[in-house]
Amino acid sequence: MNTKIIYSFLIACLLCCGMASALTSCSDDDGAGAPEITGVRITNPAKADSLFTASAPDSTIVIVGRNLQGALRVFINDQQVWFNPVFNTDHSIIVKVPSEDSGFKLTAFNSELKDEIRVETDHGTAVYAFKIKAPRPSISRLQARYPRKAGDVLNIYGKNLVDVERVYFTDIEAAQLDSTVWTQIGGNHVEATNLQTIVKDHHNVAGTTTYETTSQLSVQIPDLPYGKGAIVVECTGGTVYFPFSLTLAPPTIIGMNTDMPVMGETLTIYGTEFVQVEAVSYGDVTLTPDEFTVADTEDHIDIVFARKPSEGSTPRLTVVTGGGQASAPFFDRSCLLVDFDGNAVDNGWGPNASYETTDGTEAPYTADGTFARINVPEEGQQWWGVMVFFRKSWEVNTFPLPGFDVIPAAASADDVYLAMEVYNNGSDYNNGDWPAYLRYTVWPSGLSTENTDNQWDNDFDWLNYDEQTATMAYPVLADIDGKAPLQQWYRHVLPLSVFRCYSGKTYADIVSLGLENFRIQSINQSSKVGKIDICLDNVRLYYNNR
Numbered sequence: 001m002n003t004k005i006i007y008s009f010l011i012a013c014l015l016c017c018g019m020a021s022a023l024t025s026c027s028d029d030d031g032a033g034a035p036e037i038t039g040v041r042i043t044n045p046a047k048a049d050s051l052f053t054a055s056a057p058d059s060t061i062v063i064v065g066r067n068l069q070g071a072l073r074v075f076i077n078d079q080q081v082w083f084n085p086v087f088n089t090d091h092s093i094i095v096k097v098p099s100e101d102s103g104f105k106l107t108a109f110n111s112e113l114k115d116e117i118r119v120e121t122d123h124g125t126a127v128y129a130f131k132i133k134a135p136r137p138s139i140s141r142l143q144a145r146y147p148r149k150a151g152d153v154l155n156i157y158g159k160n161l162v163d164v165e166r167v168y169f170t171d172i173e174a175a176q177l178d179s180t181v182w183t184q185i186g187g188n189h190v191e192a193t194n195l196q197t198i199v200k201d202h203h204n205v206a207g208t209t210t211y212e213t214t215s216q217l218s219v220q221i222p223d224l225p226y227g228k229g230a231i232v233v234e235c236t237g238g239t240v241y242f243p244f245s246l247t248l249a250p251p252t253i254i255g256m257n258t259d260m261p262v263m264g265e266t267l268t269i270y271g272t273e274f275v276q277v278e279a280v281s282y283g284d285v286t287l288t289p290d291e292f293t294v295a296d297t298e299d300h301i302d303i304v305f306a307r308k309p310s311e312g313s314t315p316r317l318t319v320v321t322g323g324g325q326a327s328a329p330f331f332d333r334s335c336l337l338v339d340f341d342g343n344a345v346d347n348g349w350g351p352n353a354s355y356e357t358t359d360g361t362e363a364p365y366t367a368d369g370t371f372a373r374i375n376v377p378e379e380g381q382q383w384w385g386v387m388v389f390f391r392k393s394w395e396v397n398t399f400p401l402p403g404f405d406v407i408p409a410a411a412s413a414d415d416v417y418l419a420m421e422v423y424n425n426g427s428d429y430n431n432g433d434w435p436a437y438l439r440y441t442v443w444p445s446g447l448s449t450e451n452t453d454n455q456w457d458n459d460f461d462w463l464n465y466d467e468q469t470a471t472m473a474y475p476v477l478a479d480i481d482g483k484a485p486l487q488q489w490y491r492h493v494l495p496l497s498v499f500r501c502y503s504g505k506t507y508a509d510i511v512s513l514g515l516e517n518f519r520i521q522s523i524n525q526s527s528k529v530g531k532i533d534i535c536l537d538n539v540r541l542y543y544n545n546r
Contacts, residue, residue: 035121037065037128043094054131054236057106058099063117064092065126075118077107077132093119097132101209108134108162108236109202109213135160135212137235139242141297146248146275146322150223155198156233156242157297161215162200163236167192169222171229174243185232185241192219192231221246249273250324256317257479258491260331260538261305262421263368265489269301269319276322277301282330283309283316308368334402335540337518338390341369344399347389347517356535364423364489364535371423371537374522379436380529385522388536398445398514407543409508413497416507418442418518419542422477422492428530429477430484435460435470436524436532438477440494444501444513453500457523468526473498477534480544493542507543 039051041062055061063074069090074083076097087094098104107113117130139158148154156167170187177185199216217233228245243249251273261267269280277294280287285307292303301319309315309331317330338344340355353372358364364371374386392399407416418440428434437458447454459473475484477492484492496502502510518539522532 033067034124035065035067035071035119035126037063037068037117037119037126039064040117040128040130053129054133055097056133056135056237057097057104060094060096062092062094063119063128065119065128066091067123068093068119068121068126070122071119072122073120075116075120076130077105077110077113077115078118079104079113099209100211101204104132106132106134109200131163131236133237134162134235135210136238137161137215137233137240139231139233139240141272141299142231142242142244143298144221148221148246150221152221154192154219154221154231156215156217156219156231158215158233158240160213160237161217161233161235162197162202162213164195164197164217164233165236166232166234167195167217167219168232169224169229169244170232170241171226173228174230174241177230177241185230185239187229188226190222190224193222194218194220248275248321248323251275251277251319251321251326253317253319253326253328256328256330258421259329259419259542260336260421260491260540262366262371262489262537263305263308264366265305265421267303267305269303269317270299271301271319271326272299273321273323274298274301274319277319278322279320281318281320283313285309285313329406332402332406334400334406335542336538337392337399337515337541338539339369340372340537344390345393347391347519349387349389349519351384351386353386353388353536364425366423366489366535366537368537371535373535374532375425375534376522376532378529379522379524379532381524381527383523383525385439385524386532387519387521388539389517389519389521390539391517398516401511401515402541402543404508407507407541408545409506409511411507411543411545413502413505413507413510414495415544416496416510417480417493417542417544418496418539419491419493420539421489421537423489423535424477424484424486425533425535426486427532427534429532430475431530434524434528434530435468435472435526436476436522436530437472439519439521439523440499441517441519441521442496442499442501442515443517444510445516447501451501456494456498459498460523460525462525468528470526491542493544496541 041051043060071088071093074081074095083093083095107115115131117128119126137160141157144152144154169190172187196218198218201214204211230241231244232241253271255270257268274294275298280292292301294301315332316327318325318327353374355370356373357370372388437460440456442454461471463469463471477484479490480493
């Protein structure tokens with residue numbers, strides 16, 4: 001062989017070996033070493049330097065580090081999660097944390113799992129401590145005997161009180177924390193002792209894909225240098241607090257399910273600190289503990305209404321406890337328009353409702369005098385149905401309305417309601433198939449019966465006339481929460497602002513316009529047939545100031 005050819009071949013081989021060595025060195029420098037996770041951030045490039053060590057389920061995160069290319073598998077909480085290899089580089093992997101409803105498990109409820117991210121590549125494995133948080137916690141109530149002292153057990157009830165990091169007391173009161181902006185709770189801290197988890201019921205919320213945990217913690221009360229403040233629970237999912245006192249705090253009344261119940265109706269009073277309740281009184285009636293039921297949660301009281309306050313007695317309800325008392329407006333007859341017991345006049349138009357009484361032994365289980373009843377076993381299409389139609393009297397033009405000490409002059413028509421007690425005895429309203437409704441009409445001074453400004457039809461609107469489907473603003477006879485129970489007395493309310501003649505006005509304007517008549521009438525625009533059986537009582541105005 002020619003020596004020049006042999007020499008040239010050797011030179012070429014040496015050059016190839018050098019190039020291969022150089023390429024290998026470049027590859028090593030660019031990430032063929034062991035993988036490493038240095039942090040986790042969100043996907044927003046503007047916040048690429050904002051790293052965190054915890055996140056919520058159903059969130060998208062970016063795992064950042066070195067030598068992460070060629071990722072084969074990613075695990076969070078020891079569970080393999082999907083990632084898109086297209087977005088896998090040597091310095092990042094984008095991952096969607098699964099949600100609980102897809103079967104992903106949290107370490108708060110599975111102690112055998114690890115709080116970590118693990119990335120397996122074709123050249124090694126990287127591990128990083130990372131927490132997937134349970135939902136944000138809340139406290140609903142505390143329970144311990146009064147007076148409280150050091151060493152007593154205090155039970156804390158709420159939601160999602162898991163992954164608890166710290167429980168302590170502060171002399172800053174909860175009301176002050178509510179009204180200030182804080183990142184860390186200040187004040188004089190004293191640690192709670194002997195923390196135990198009593199209840200940790202993790203479950204799916206009915207009808208949703210959301211998970212929550214019904215929680216109960218117990219701690220021992222430490223020796224506190226102050227008598228009241230707040231208890232604070234710090235969890236991975238957030239920090240929550242609740243008012244705390246060594247002595248029994250006064251109760252508060254947050255609201256009631258009705259302000260003017262009929263006999264046999266269940267009155268529910270909602271509030272706080274219903275502890276050691278001694279009495280509930282209203283007007284000239286005082287109830288003893290055997291005549292009402294205090295919930296175990298100490299946040300509501302149930303009373304089967306069996307005694308009406310006398311006319312002229314103070315229109316307020318008071319809850320008396322060992323810590324004090326709280327009161328709220330109740331059974332104010334100045335708000336009453338019609339109770340069907342002779343305080344107003346039936347206009348007599350037909351077809352007219354019937355006016356009935358019962359002895360309390362049959363539906364609608366009331367002995368509260370007379371009530372109105374619209375009862376039509378088979379109601380077909382009609383535009384002029386059975387009605388309740390009243391005025392104050394033939395001599396007086398307008399109903400007397402509550403004074404400005406009861407409903408403030410500046411109150412909005414959105415917060416002043418036409419209210420009444422209702423018993424729906426299985427009517428076909430709201431069954432999804434029968435698009436009938438009630439027509440409400442009010443007569444301020446100077447408005448005729450034909451003026452649509454004073455009429456409201458539940459905002460009835462056809463969706464498809466051929467299919468006889470329609471939509472309405474609220475369920476027929478809805479309560480303040482948009483519900484319409486069957487076979488029980490409850491309060492139905494309708495804001496006066498739904499009537500254009502009152503919309504946008506203040507209560508002072510409404511008083512000036514007056515209220516001469518009102519009519520409640522059943523209407524069925526459809527050709528479908530349905531049953532109507534509703535009872536009405538205590539038609540009045542109601543002011544919702546909460």
